[in-house]
Amino acid sequence: MMVNCGLLTDRKESVPLKSNEVQLEVKDHVATVVSTLNYENKEDKPLEAVFVFPLPGDAAVCHFSAQIGQTHIVAEVKEKQQALEEYDDALSSGQQAFLLEESDQSPDIFSLSVGSLPPGESASIRLEYVTELAVQADDGLRFCLPTVLNPRYHPRGNKCFRVHMTSVPASLVPYSLSFSARVSSPRPISKVESNCSLEPLEYLNADQTQATVGRELMAAGHKFDRDVELLIYYKDAHQPTAVVEAGQASAKPGSLMGDPVVMVSLYPEFPQDVMSSLASRGEFVFLMDRSGSMNYTRISSARDTLLLLMKSLPMGCYFNIYSFGSRFEHIFPTSVEYSEKTMEEALKEVEKMEANLGGTEILLPLKHIYAQPCIPKQFRQVKTEMVPNIVLTFGIGAGASSALINGMAKEGGGHAQFITGTDRMQPKVRTICLFALQPAVEDISVSWDLPKGVSSTILSPPITAMFQGQRSLIYAQLTGQNYFEEKVKKLRTEREFVFIKIFKLHLQLSLSSVFRLTVHMLAARTVIRSLESEQRTHRGQQDEEVKKKKVVELSVQSGVSSSFTALIAVNKDVGKAVQGPLVRRNIPTPFYGSDSQICLYFSFYVTGPVVTHEAASPPPRKDPLLQLVSLQKASGCWLLDADLAAALGKASEEVKKAKPASVNSEVWASILALIWLHGFKMDAKEEWELLTLKAASWIKAQNGNKHNLQGTVVLTSVY
Known part of the structure; x- marks a missing residue:
């Protein structure tokens, strides 16, 4: 009986990649990442090891080198086709060669090829990149080390690489990962948080401007089921x-x-x-994913989020809801004015949506949206030859394409948010919505x-x-x-x-x-x-x-990777050619359920979450918060009826009897709703804050300020 020793793939093949050691150095809001990949050939024949892996989409790969014994080889940046030919020629002649290339389709996926690794030999590959750290809703700077590479959707006929990608369940990844970070800033470091089990933050100086964290993640139970995320908080975060x-x-x-x-x-x-006043105008277009790959939990959360957003929109704005898969649909032929009638009509249609539109073709609906004429006196009014549309995006789950999420937000002059692990969607959507509803500095x-x-x-x-x-x-x-x-x-x-x-x-x-x-x-x-x-975007071949x-000239000059270049290193000091035919070993990458799915949030002025839906009908709402929110009218008020009483957990007569005679019924109902939210749902304030601001504005418009005190005084008789 044959006994397999060492680390094995799901095909019982030896895995030449043994470990990945990652060192992160953060200086203020810029990060330098050094990743050392250690290879060893335990087989009796020479290998070519191919590893396809993710990197942050906005990273600049700036160094690639290999250490084989006492020989150190530094890669050069060359035009991609030239680099590929040099790599193939080197392997054909028995030389050791190393190739790093960026996917033509997505700048956050790379392929690393380690060629002609003789039996019994080891090699260490050093990969270095720099990246900007994105700011999150709570002022934290987010660093993400992608460890999950899930299958991405590509239109038929599109290929990412000339190499084949092999994947295994996240819990069975056969190589280790260690991670350490050093943080320094002109400002004191308040704290560092992570979704992985890291050692406590250790300050290196008295003014707390330098600190370290780190851990052997595999020893700490990391199973490659999520990306490694680090959140860094500085004091005086808004200081330029x-x-x-x-x-x-x-x-x-x-x-x-x-x-x-x-x-x-x-x-x-x-x-x-x-910032004291919210915008009262604007055109809001929500683009919702209805492809067949979205799970029920995420769809349910997105539906609830859209409910909160729809209730938060200001009177006088315009909106529409698009959905897409292999084709796209829209609720209204063109954006309509926000009113009770249009809001209710839209929410009813959203409840009926299913994940039945096939693939994930997002370009066609975007082209259609941007081709629509602007609405006079709304935020889409043309100020120059370009329409000032704002695009805000969400990336949901491990493996979401940072290149797509960050890229579309950056191109649209907007903002990106990532929702991972057990993060609730609503608080982060609220932050995105604030961008839309607050005045923009133009x-x-x-x-x-x-x-x-x-x-x-x-x-x-x-x-x-x-x-x-x-x-x-x-x-x-x-x-x-x-x-x-x-x-x-x-x-x-x-x-x-x-x-x-x-x-x-x-x-x-x-x-x-x-x-x-x-x-x-x-x-x-x-x-x-x-x-x-x-x-x-240029159609002319000469312009392209x-x-x-x-791009090639600047990439070669700066040493920064691009989609048209690759980094190539050839060991020309080998005494004799590597003998025997090469055996290809595709390093397995982890996948983790359906967490690779991406939800996006788009708009002309703002964007909405990609709300997705499974074929199964959702159960009735039971969450008291959502039940109360669903009863709010487009104007911002509530009605004093049996449904409101039920949401407050009271009998209808009990709520009506407590109303002072001088107080308008709708004002009284709205006051009760606000009191209930502040009294019983403060832990979810980020989710309902915007819609309560609208309610408070409505009460003020009804000359209802004088009734607020009365509502508070009789609170004990209601609750």
């Missing part, structure tokens, strides 16, 4: 930060890598008088007051609007080499007389070299992604080739 990074000494002056680059992070907290201009002889070139897409709680980054290239050369020679950390004026905000910047060209690489990635996006050439 900026840094000017010196250019690379070996790079050509005037090039992006040769000139200094400035990065400004803005996370403004607008004055209360600006007509943003950036002016630079620079020293004589220094000029700036903005590298980031223009900021068209900003919301409370939204973080924006600005990258700019500074030219004036002589000025900066003199300053660098004098003192790299000296305060420079460089000012940026934004929202009447003056920031004094420091010339710094401590980021190791991190800012330059992030700026290069920003330009590369923008060029790639333009290349995909021009954009592709620019």
Whole structure:
């Protein structure tokens, strides 16, 4: 009987990948990630190990090297087809070669090929990337280490890679994972939280601006059933930060890598008088996923969330609800004015929706939505040749495509939220909804007051609007080499007389070299992604080739990966060729149930959750909160009837009898509803806060302020 030893795949094949060691270094809101993958060939024949894995969609892969014994090989960035040919040629001649390539279809999926690994030999692959940290609803910075790579939906005929992906249940992944993080910031670190069991936060200095966490995750029970998520909280989170990074000494002056680059992070907290009123206009388009892959629990949660959102919309706005799969549908031919009639009609249709529209073709409904004419005096009014639509997105579950979620939000000038593990959808949707209902700061201009002889070139897409709680980054290239050369020679950390004026905000910047060209690489990635996006949207072949050439040139110059390049390393020091035919070993990646599904939230001005539905009919609502919310009228009030009494847990006569004679019935009902929410559902305040603001505004409009005290005084007689 044959006995298999070591780590095995589900096909009883030895797995050459043994471990993945991840080191995270966070500097303020920028992260550098170093991943070391350790391989060992325990078979009696040479192997080619192929590993398909996810990375954050906005990451800039900037280093790839291999260590085989005493030999260290650093990869070069080359045009993708050229790199593929060099890799194949190397394997054909018996040389060891290593190839890292980004998927043509999605920038958050990579393929790592380790070729000609002889029997008994080990290799360590070092992969390094930099990324920006997204800001969450509670001011935390979110870092996500993707460990789950679930099958993604691709239109028929579309292929991600030339390689085959192998998957196993998340609990059976045959390699280990260790993770450690070091955090440093100019501001004190309040706390660090994780969805995995990490060691307690350890501060490294007295002012708490440096700290570490870490753990051997497999030893701590991590089963690759979820991505590793880290939430980092700083004091004075809304304080703007900026840094000017010196250019690379070996790079050509005037090039992006040769000139200094400035990065400004803005996370403004607008004055209360600006934020005191909610928007009373706007067009809200909810795009809902009705493909056949969404589970009942998520659909039920999304339905409840949409109920809360629909009740929170302001009178005078317009809305519509689209749903999609292989085809798309819409409730109304065009967006309609929000009223009791249209709200109820829409909610009834949502309740009947099933997950019966096939695949997940989102492009067609988006094209249809954006082709609709603007509604006068609503937020979609045309101010320039471009329509200022705001796109807000959700990523739900482990394995959601960060490239899609973050990319669409960034392209739409909006915001992205991720809902993982046991997170409740409603609080995060409430944050997204606040973006839509609050006034947006528009007509943003950036002016630079620079020293004589220094000029700036903005590298980031223009900021068209900003919301409370939204973080924006600005990258700019500074030219004036002589000025900066003199300053660098004098003192790299000296305060420079460089000012940026934004929202009447003056920031004094420091010339710094401590980021190791991190800012330059992030700026290069920003330009590369923008060029790639333009290349995909241009129809002319000549334009496409021009954009592709620019991407390849910048990718090679900066060392940052792109969809048109790959990183290739060939070990040319091998004394003799590796003998024997290569055996392919696809490293298995974890999958975890249906958590790979993605819910999105879109709109012209705002977006709504992708509300999904299974074929089975939902059970009747039993949640008292949702029962009460469902009774609220579009205007914001409640009716004093038996349904309200039942939701409050009281008899109808008991509620009506307690009403003071001088108080209007609807005002009294609305006061009771607000008191009940504040008295019994404070733990869910984030879910109902918006609709109660609308109710309070309605009461005030009815001249009902004088009745609030009366309602409170007789509270004991009702509850």
